[in-house]
Amino acid sequence: MNGLEALDLSVLAPLLFVSGGSLLVLLGEVLLSHRATFLGKATSPSWIGTVLSFVSILFLALAFFSAIFPFGEGTTKVFHATSPMLVLDPLANFAIALLTLAGIFVCLMSVTYLAEMDIHHGEYYALLLLATAGMMVLVAATDLMTLFLGIELMSIPIYVMAGFDRKKLRSNESALKYLIVGGFASAILLYGMALLYGATGHTDFTEIRSALASGNPPFAAAGALALFGFALIVVGLAFKVSTVPFHQWTPDVYEGAPTPVAAYMSVCVKAAAFVALLRFLGVTLESFADRLHSLFWILALLTMTVGNVMALIQENVKRMLAYSSIAHAGYLLIALVIGTPEAYSAMLFYLVVYLFMNLGAFGVMAALASRGEEFDTLDQFAGLAKARPALALVMTLFMFALAGIPGTGGFIAKFTLFASAVNAGQVWLVIFAVLNSLVSVFYYLRLPVAMYMKTSARTPARVDLGSGESLVLIACAAAVLFLGFFPSGLDVFFLKSADVLAWTKFAITALVFGAA
Amino acid sequence: MxxxxxxxxxxxxxxxxxxxxxxxxxxxxxxxxxxxxxxxxxxxxxxxxxxxxxxxxxxxxxxxxxxxxxxxxxxxxxxxxTDVFTPSQQLLFKIFGILIAGFVLFQFLTAIAGGLPAFPTTPDGFGGYRDIAGALFARGDAREGTQVVGDFILPFEIASLLLLAAIVGSVVLAKRRLE
Incomplete structure (x- = not known):
């Protein structure tokens, strides 16, 4: 019998922090809502929500630090010596730090938003923590089983969070659509995993790799079966990162979901699924690198082109950002086409920058929503620079960053990614990507134009800014500028070691690489 | 074949x-x-x-x-x-149901009346309803049980988190009133 002594439980530390936190939040909601006062304070729903959001932030921060410290040491720990299941290597630590940071930002921007929408319930934070736990499993998974469970644990809370505004028809529609499409994607993914298991007899990534590389397949058709399995797994994950042609759900779901949830989906689901794809393909893909290469080439081209072209004609800013997130997924796919360590680290850097600029853009919208009304059409943004100059300014910054204008992190991210593609000889793909970026400038600039050059009789209903929201917006704006000017750190006191580019390179080093 | x-x-x-x-x-x-x-x-x-x-x-x-x-x-x-089955069909189903339930009840009663059987000496094979669990585990299939708490303990525990998320989620969406 395999004893428990073979297990390294310290691998689970970040996971235990967030899942324990979610249980505490669930319990706290029940305990607090059954008392009229707590520590001399009246327990209104909004007060309880604020307390629980602080509890969630505390646990996310614990998980963040438990990932940051081992990252610096560069150690690799596996959960189980013979069947690893989860691995805590620099890549996983990096991704976990990224995801928990985004989770903290989403909690901060949710407090006032949820109170304004009158849906401030503790379960929201419990689900957010559980989804984050799922993402952690996903980025650390080295086995098809943990990969699948991670995806499901990530998706199920998000289906619910998308429909959290139960009174709104759009929110219901969003949740239902995401549930059905997500279930479909999971089924395809699982089928692919079954075929791959059938072809190799293993669920562990490195075992699959050595089974495929050994050259003596268990039966004649194993190669074809494995290739088909790979393709289906890629399709299943492609639904999650919304690449064309598996993107149809994205605009509807983002538009209907509460704004912080849409922000969380666009940043974290994408980051987690891309890191999982990176690890899965980076480890297992050796025999099939050349065959799946053309598949990714076409997916990348289609995704960025369709995303950008569709974004041009959107009047709703959330829908526009949804199509823009599809386009960004297209740029990120370039890294998977190339498959070199340089490209993978450029992809991680892109994900970091994307976190700050996209959370910032959604954060501005969340900060303007009031009394059950979303603030998400271009008309509403007209003349905003007069009424809310600070918000208009940071929104302009985030739009510039998303468009990739120099001086912002968005430019450095695109530059490193495209440069790695040119170094690998993918010139045509880069030409298409640059043309696409030019197209995207047009729709990103529509928002600043509306805010600064148009006037509107209406002024936004909300005039105050929650402290959590302002913290998120300031942090995101500062990070976007910092990464734009000093991606390799700055020589003043603590910023000296803030070399994000070097971190991303370090995070990739421990991965096993096939052809690269 | x-x-x-x-x-x-x-x-x-x-x-x-x-x-x-x-x-x-x-x-x-x-x-x-x-x-x-x-x-x-x-x-x-x-x-x-x-x-x-x-x-x-x-x-x-x-x-x-x-x-x-x-x-x-x-x-x-x-x-x-009610329109799925006609009343006469429903009557037929009722008669069938009562017959089957009566048969099973009769079997139980005769088994109990004849005294509960001792456990069979050979645990191998599906001797009958009496020793099904014994038959399963005697064939070395206890390994599924130990695997769940050995090699696969992590997927097992993650699956329990998943179920928690699903329960909380369905209550959040379906509860009549949230305060």
Missing amino acids: TIEVALFYVFALVAVLGALGLLLNFRNLVAGAICLVATMVSLGAIYVLLGAYFLAAVQIMVYAGAIVVVFLFVIMLLNIR
Whole structure:
């Protein structure tokens, strides 16, 4: 019998922090809502929500630090010596730090938003923590089983969070659509995993790799079966990162979901699924690198082109950002086409920058929503620079960053990614990507134009800014500028070691690489 | 073709036909659920052919038994349609149901009246309902149990988190009033 002594439980530390936190939040909601006062304070729903959001932030921060410290040491720990299941290597630590940071930002921007929408319930934070736990499993998974469970644990809370505004028809529609499409994607993914298991007899990534590389397949058709399995797994994950042609759900779901949830989906689901794809393909893909290469080439081209072209004609800013997130997924796919360590680290850097600029853009919208009304059409943004100059300014910054204008992190991210593609000889793909970026400038600039050059009789209903929201917006704006000017750190006191580019390179080093 | 292969094809065919029947049955949800039972039972039979007796028993008990019964309850509670069966058909079903229940009751009563049997000396093989668990575990299939808490403890625990998320989520969405 395999004893428990073979297990390294310290691998689970970040996971235990967030899942324990979610249980505490669930319990706290029940305990607090059954008392009229707590520590001399009246327990209104909004007060309880604020307390629980602080509890969630505390646990996310614990998980963040438990990932940051081992990252610096560069150690690799596996959960189980013979069947690893989860691995805590620099890549996983990096991704976990990224995801928990985004989770903290989403909690901060949710407090006032949820109170304004009158849906401030503790379960929201419990689900957010559980989804984050799922993402952690996903980025650390080295086995098809943990990969699948991670995806499901990530998706199920998000289906619910998308429909959290139960009174709104759009929110219901969003949740239902995401549930059905997500279930479909999971089924395809699982089928692919079954075929791959059938072809190799293993669920562990490195075992699959050595089974495929050994050259003596268990039966004649194993190669074809494995290739088909790979393709289906890629399709299943492609639904999650919304690449064309598996993107149809994205605009509807983002538009209907509460704004912080849409922000969380666009940043974290994408980051987690891309890191999982990176690890899965980076480890297992050796025999099939050349065959799946053309598949990714076409997916990348289609995704960025369709995303950008569709974004041009959107009047709703959330829908526009949804199509823009599809386009960004297209740029990120370039890294998977190339498959070199340089490209993978450029992809991680892109994900970091994307976190700050996209959370910032959604954060501005969340900060303007009031009394059950979303603030998400271009008309509403007209003349905003007069009424809310600070918000208009940071929104302009985030739009510039998303468009990739120099001086912002968005430019450095695109530059490193495209440069790695040119170094690998993918010139045509880069030409298409640059043309696409030019197209995207047009729709990103529509928002600043509306805010600064148009006037509107209406002024936004909300005039105050929650402290959590302002913290998120300031942090995101500062990070976007910092990464734009000093991606390799700055020589003043603590910023000296803030070399994000070097971190991303370090995070990739421990991965096993096939052809690269 | 050996008998195992022939049996495999039979059960595989039934499983696929049952799945198709479930898919193509738009009108009558109950008939669809019965098709699902056919698929689940033939999957269980395929597990037996693969030598996974414990899994087969769990498949029959949990999927073909418990889950499909819950499906049927939900269908019948939410979608009460008397027009599916004519009254004379319903009467026929009632008679059949009473007959089957009576037969099972009679079996139980005679078994109890004859005294409870001692455990069989040979634990090998499916001797009958008496020693099913003994038969399963004596064949070395206890390894599934130890694997769940050994090699696969992490997926097992993550699955329990997943169920928690699903329960919390469905309560959040379906609760009548949140305060």
